[in-house]
Every structure is written in C-alpha cells, then in structure tokens.
Amino acid sequence: MRKNNICRLLVVVILGFMALSCHELDLEPKGIFDEGTLFNSDYGIRTYLGAIYNELPIEDFNYYHNRGYASGNNISNYWEGQKNSPAVLGGEATGRRDGDGTPEYWPYERIRRINNFIEAIPQYVEIHGEELTNQYLGEAHFLRAFYYFGMVKRYGGVPIIKEVQDPAAPLEELWTPRSTEYDSWKFIYEDLKFAMANMAEESVTGRANRYSAAALMTRAMLYAGSTANYFETLNITPGPAINGGLMGMKRSQAAEFYEYVIEAAELIERGGYRLHDGVNKEVAFTEVFTEDLNGIEDLFVKLFGPYGSSSIYNSRLHHSWDSMVLPLGTGLASDVGSALHPAWDLIKLYQMPALAEENEQGELVPVRFDSMNDLWQSEEMEPRARGTFFFSGMTEPASGEVMDLQAGVYRSFPGTLADATADAQTNDYMERYRIRTHIGKGAIDIQTVGGIPGVKINGLYGMSLSGGDEGRSLTGAFIRKYVNPKAIAGERGLYRSSTPFKVFRYAEVLLNRAEALYELGLLKGDESLKAEAFVYINQVRERAGARPYTMVSAPVDVGKEINAIYPIDENLQFIRDERARELAFENHRFFDLRRWRVLHTKMENFYARGLMGYYVVDEGKYIFLNDREKENRGLNYNRANYHQQIPGGQINRNPNLIRNDGH
C-alpha cells in the first residue's frame, strides 16, 4: 500500500514538473556581455568590432573561389583555399577548380550587428567624447561598406538595410526588396565618405583608419565604374532585373564613379603614403609583403596568429601559403607542396629577356641560353619579377635551396617555335625530338642521349610527367610573393603560416587611380587625364625596376587578341597588364577580368601554359618553350555569372527578391 502511494506521488511530481516547464524562466544569461558592458569602454568596443573585422569579406589566402570566405559559418579544410584560389580562375596560376567562383554571400546577420552599433554608440558620447564617438561611427560605416561591397560586386543591387530591424514586425515590412545597382553603389559611397571624414588619421597594424576607407573607396568605385562602363556590351536580354535597374548600369553613369576613385586616391596621397623601395629592388619588392609597412605602403592589413609549435587544423588564424606554393623539400614545404603554379599567361607580361627571335627566314625560333640562370640574372628582367617568382637557379632564402626546374630535353631543335607549340599536350615534332621523364619525387633522371652520357632530363623540383599536381612544379616557376623568407624549420606545413595579408596597399591605389583617369579620359575625350594616368603607372614601374612606359598617341585596338566584345586601346591594355604584374596572386585578377567583362572570352577553353626550360643536347644550350601544363586542365567561364544569381534560399525567405536576368 505504501509503495502505491509513493508511485502516485512520483507520478504527480513528474507531471507537476512538466506543467511548470511551460513557465518561462526569464533570466539574463550569465557569461555574456550585454551592450552596456561592451560599449562603455574602448576595450569593450574593440572586442565588439573585432568580431566584425574577423568576418570581413577579404579574399585572403584561405578564400576558396567556390566555397567562399573562411568564416565562422563555413566548412573547414581552409588549406585547400590556397590551391582553389581565384588566381586559377583568372589564369594567373593553375591549380584546382570547382566552379565559376560564385559562392553565396548574404551576410545580413553581420550587417545587423554594425547597424546595432551605429544606433547605440551615440548614446555613450558622454563617456567617450564627441571626437572619439565620431571615430567609432566612422569605423562602423567603413565596416558596413566593406560588407555591402562583398555583396554588390557579386549580385548587383541588394536590399539596403541601415537600421536594426524588429524581428516582431510584420513579414511584409521585413521583406526588403532589392535596391537598384546604382543606389547600392551610392550607398557604399556615402558610408565610405563618412568614414573618410571621421575615422582616425592613424591606426595600429590590423586596424583601419580613414585612409583604409579611402583605399576601399578607390577599389569599390572602380568596380562600379567598370560595371557601368561595360555592362551594356554584354547585350543581355532585358528582364525584370535589368528593367528595374537592379542589375547593371548605363555607360553614362560611369564617369561619376571614376571621379570618386580619383578623389579618394588624392586624399591618400596627401596622407603621406608612398611605395616602399630599396637599393636592392628585388628584395624591396618582397619586403612589401613580409614587412610591416604601416603608414608607408600598407593601408589595411589582415593579421594572422603567431607561429605555433604545431598545426592547428581548420583554424582561420593561420594559413598555408608557404606549404602550398613551395615544393616539397628540405626546408621547403613539409605538407602537400606546390599546388598553385604560376601560369605563362602572367609570366609573359613581365619585362624579361626575349625567349624568341627571328631567324634568317623570318620565322620565330627559341632563343638559345648558355644557362637557365641567364633568364633572371639578366639586367633585362625587372627585379619585381624576381620578387614575384622563383625561377630555376634562384635560391630560396630561408632554406638555402636552389630551385632546380627543367622540363626535359630536346635531342635536337631544328624547327621553329611554331613546330614546338601546340593546342595539345604533344605533336609529331615534339614526339620526335623531345624527351621527358616520369621519375618520382626527389629524384633526377640521367640518360644517355644521342650517344652523350650523363644528360640531366629533369630538375629536382620539376618537371616530371608523374606525381600528380602537387609537390613539384607543373609550370617551370614557383610563386615567391608572400613566401616567408625567415621561416624556420617546421613553419612550412599546413596551417603553419602567419604572414599578414596586405588587404590594401598604396600600389593598388595608384593603379586604381591610373585606370580611373584613363577611362575618364576616354569617356570625356580628355588627353590630359589619360597622360596623368601614366604618371602613376610609371611610379609603380619605377619601384619595380621596369622601364617607364610612354603613352601611345594613336593607340591601336588590341581587344581582338582576347576576343573582347568591345575595343580596347593599347594604352588601356597596358594599364590592365600593369595591374596584373603588380597585383599578381593577391586575388585581384579574377575580379578585375570579371568587372572588365573580358573573363568569358579570355577564359574560353583556356589551358594554362608554363615556362618550360629544355636542354638542347646537340647544341649544349637551353631554350624556353610554353607547353601546356601536363594536367591539361581547361577553363571556361559562364558569362551569366558576371552577376551571380540571388541565392534561392534567400528568395524562399523573402519573396520580394527579384532574380537576376541572364541565367
């Protein structure tokens, strides 16, 4: 009987708890700072803003061209971002490709935090004072513009939300429609204008100041100007998005944006920024990427964590640059190795000794070199090229290893350059005269060729026909930019690199300014603007150690060479090529080709080629040929993706979002 009573009591107690569980427990969570704690001190504000900085849409080392930014929301394996770099899609390098570079980017939850800050911080003006409050506000506007830039450059017009929305509001109010593309770029302009006027003059490395905002202004407004200038050349059948101005702009709107670029660049120049240089230009150019140049050339830097004693996998605080661009070897990469390879399409743009010359019959034949080192030890090669690439024979500073790269051997080379260049991996001429090897990693193949013993077929670090696409070179050169020249043993594995990423630097500002000036000169028919553009181009070239460029007064149209859908005059193409040379591997190339609307024709059935050094046995000399890399990876770009499609999941939540046309 007592047992029964206890059972009944137990049941009643359990049922009682269940009833009470519907009662709301309205308590503050412990261990979470509320707004009052964060916003009333500089340290609290830096903590709040730090989280926003952390998620900025910066295409850095860990950015995957198709998965997107290494973000708290994103999946792991960030080391692959290095070989799935946008550099591959832009033809600067060859690596892995898994799409057209169209990750979804719709970060309104982060924009909400910035809007929250902008609304709240003026209430704390008594604690911080007017000037500091305005600086915080300026910084918040800069951050917000940066987030919107990541969206607008992909989608065109987006919903502009500048106040904190009330989640309890009726859905019809929350379903914000897209603004026009013009208004979206102007919104970024207004935010950055405020930031430029209010942010601090100086900042510590890793934090932004008003000149960082001005640098973003030059980049964003240049994108806007290019879109306006070239959108109509695509001739997309108008649909609801184009007719509503949500996607695309008119050429008549371009001049305004180019002028904003020039204004912002002038501000930065007045702020005392300049190009870092040195007596040894090759070393100085590498220092641009490995030294702290705050207040000199650096306008905004993304810092990574300090070197650790072991790899922390999938941490965004580190990257894997050294491990993914240097070959496997002692003191070089210890994991994976060399998976992002520089492509001939980029290498050929630099000032360097000629690799081909005319023979007596007027045909192009390869130039003979006594040694492969003659290519880069020449006065003719610009020091910037030696600072951007490792060519065969150069010494990697941290390890002391000599980069030994050879593609193979020609028994004899009686033919012309055309004979040995094919739109394929091989042809009859190459089959007859060329010898290559399949030897494994870390080995050098020595053969007897034409009766001569001891002929070296390949280099220790490339190239061999076996071994996949990682570990050794595929294209006859390695990337040197951003490689840490002071790396110690073990610091070249996955997730072991911490070299800061230079988000904005003064060289880019000069290039943005030059392009805007020239384009504005073309639109207005103003020759003085065009000439001024080359003042800045030549400043960049002077630092690079390259010869200055003299503007051509009657430029020819070179657009047909890349099947461009509009004429490109040779001066403008030179400005674009200078951008490729200076900003190689900084994840600009893909976005630049995209905003110029030349990516889809340039990348039509595009196969990366290399700088392949061969030894000609019966002459005892070396030649350089531009064979296709052995993995034979072809690229194409779907021009519909110049404006990415609005993510379907977002349209499910907000049916007022109109899809982009052309898809």
Next chain:
Amino acid sequence: MKKFVYSLVGAVSVLCMVSCMEIDNFDAPDARISGRLIDKTTGENFITDHGDTHIRLWEMSYSSNPAPQGIPVRFDGTYNNEKLFAGTYDMLPFNGPYWPADTIRGVRIGKKTAPQDFEVIPYLHIIDFEAVLESTTLTLSCRLSAPFTEMIINEELVPLPNVLEVRPFLSLTMYCGAANYIGEYWTNEYRVNLRVPWERIDADGDGLSDKTYTITVPVKEGYTYNVRMGANVNYTDQKFNYSEVKRIKVPGN
C-alpha cells in the same frame, strides 16, 4: 501501480513511434505539355541542337515569384515534358539564338494539354551549305543571311548584335551541334573569327553575306561524319544558328 506506470510508458512510446511513420502520400506530378519551336520566317521547326535552347516555365499558380523551370528543346525542334505539376504557367522560349520572344501567360497545364507551339525569329540563317570531301580533307562552306537586321524590343530599336564566329561541327552520332561535337575541331584553327557588325558582313545590303565562309578540316578514313556549320552573334548566350546536317562517309578501311 506497476501496470499503470508501464502502460503509461507503453502508450507514450507507441505514440512516439507512430509520429515518425508518416507516409508521404502526395502523387507524383504527371501533367504534360509538348509542342514545337517554329522558325517564324520559314514555318519549319527551328534548326537547333539537342538541349541548345529551352522553354522556360514559371508555375504562377504556385507562387508569385517562383523559381524558373526549363524544358530542353530537342534536336528536331520539339519539346515535351510529362512530369509537371498541374497548374497555370507562364512560358517563354529562352536564351536561344533568336530575337527575344514574348512570354505566353496563363497556360493551363494538366493531364491532357493541347500542344503549345512557339514562334521565334532566328538571328541568322546558314545557307548554301556545301561539304566537299577530297580523300581525307573536308572543305565546308556556307553563307550567312539575316532575316532581320534590327527589331523593336521594349519600344527601342535594337540592331542585330555583332556576328562573332563561324564554326564547323562534326560528330559521329545522330546529334550534331554545340552540344554534340568532336572536341578536336573546336580550336581557333578551324573557325572564321569575325566579330564585326552585320553592316561589315553584308555591305551591299541584300540580306546575304558578301563572302562565302570556308573552313577546311581533316577527317579520318572509314568514318561517317554528320557535319554542319554554325554561326553566332553577341547576345546573352552566344549560341549558334546552324545549317542543315550533311552526312559524309569517308571511304577507307
């Protein structure tokens, strides 16, 4: 008491199990629509390759902003889909090598739907297509013709976009075109690169290209090829307008 507690637990667990056993008893979609894509200038089926263009559908009875669906147009210019949801649709021939068409609204699609044909005007006709075989060299030639050199779209006079290229398409199957071709022939060597406005192609304004475009390609002995030529203009998708298909048998072992 024990019995009461156990039966309570038993009842609750049975309820839990049953709640996971919902049967998805919606019917599979089985509404159908079919029809032809017609070249308005000739009255014949539009000359295309399998899947080169498609008919775009929006199920407006489902949502006011639905995701678009597509029915690919087949090699012979017809289309057919028997797995749609019954409802009211907007339909439009989409992004093919023809002047933009008008959307047909309010098409009721059900289990028995009358064929829905669409008329479009191609950008180019490929005419006078010749294929001459000499041992293992095939010489292809054609001329271009533009049914319209300008058109009023959205109250604006839009000119014919620039003509881009003329290319050969060879295939070993019954399909031939940009969706089915032997890859080795897609190089800059075997094409005519134009990239000029129509006025430069047809200076005397008679609607036909002034020149005959010739491309010479190597072929292999013993193979039977299906061959056609195509030309495209610089519109959104840059797809090709084609000539008819010719069958070339190369003698040999």
